[in-house]
Amino acid sequence: MLGAAVSVFLSTFENKVDRKGRVSVPSSFRNVLSQQKSTGIILYPSFKHPCLEGSGDERIQEIVSSIDAIDVFSDEAENLQTILADAKQVSVDSDGRVILPHEFVVHAGISDLASFVGLGKSFQIWSPKNFSIHRQKNRLRAREQGATLRIISSSSERT
Template identity: 45%
Template sequence: MALFLSTFVNRIDKKGRTSVPATFRAALAAGAFPGIVAYRSFTSACIEGCGMDFMERLSDGAQAFDAFSDEQENLAALIFADARQLPWDPEGRVSLPEDILAHAGITESVAFVGKGQTFQIWQPDAYKAVEADIRAKALTSRPTLPLRPKPVAGA
């Protein structure tokens, strides 16, 4: 399973090309698709990114909704219809489409933000503001994260 860690800021050229961080490419190397999947976030002014395996898991999860229900149709439109398969070139770059760049307000540089099994692509200053807000809330709420038990060897 791909695991995306850390935050990396890279330049973006006039053609919308940017380098995918080497550690992100390495996390995706075992996947069947040599690149990333990206779609406009429906909760933030950023781009959601992942590998094809994660998209397949999302598709499997969408089967929990009744076929042709409003929930299933909305999910399909928000994620699957908007998703782009973006292969990397020999230099490890992807070309981000204009509409998703505009959604995130990205023009000169991008921040790749690791989120565990997924990542986001932000306009760097916008992410700094969001990160500051997240940290301020965390100081107040002190969130916790349960750890799954380690599997027992031989079980």
């Protein structure tokens, strides 16, 4: 196995999507998922960007719990339910691949390549082209604003 397995989604990988919509989940992402004891991956279209949001499927439990915690008929509950209605669970096959549902491929403008972008606790899937535009914009803005990042240190994390 590759270098020390980190327990967060990290880095960017570009993999091929075959004509059945299959694409390999980067090996390091699979390691993170199995550490989370996820049996699959939850995907849903991003509200903000032409990309997909992904995470281990234990995340769904969190959303369902959030819904339970609020009034069933409230707007807020419906907002959360929207995510459930749009989400799909995809299972990782024995070769480490998932099938990207057609609507999702369309939403993200993916054709024959998909970029898996690690965001720590979750990840995104982009068409490489859209992602490079997005990244450029982000970098520019970060530079202009002189973005700073406040690190919250927690002694419980690894050394």
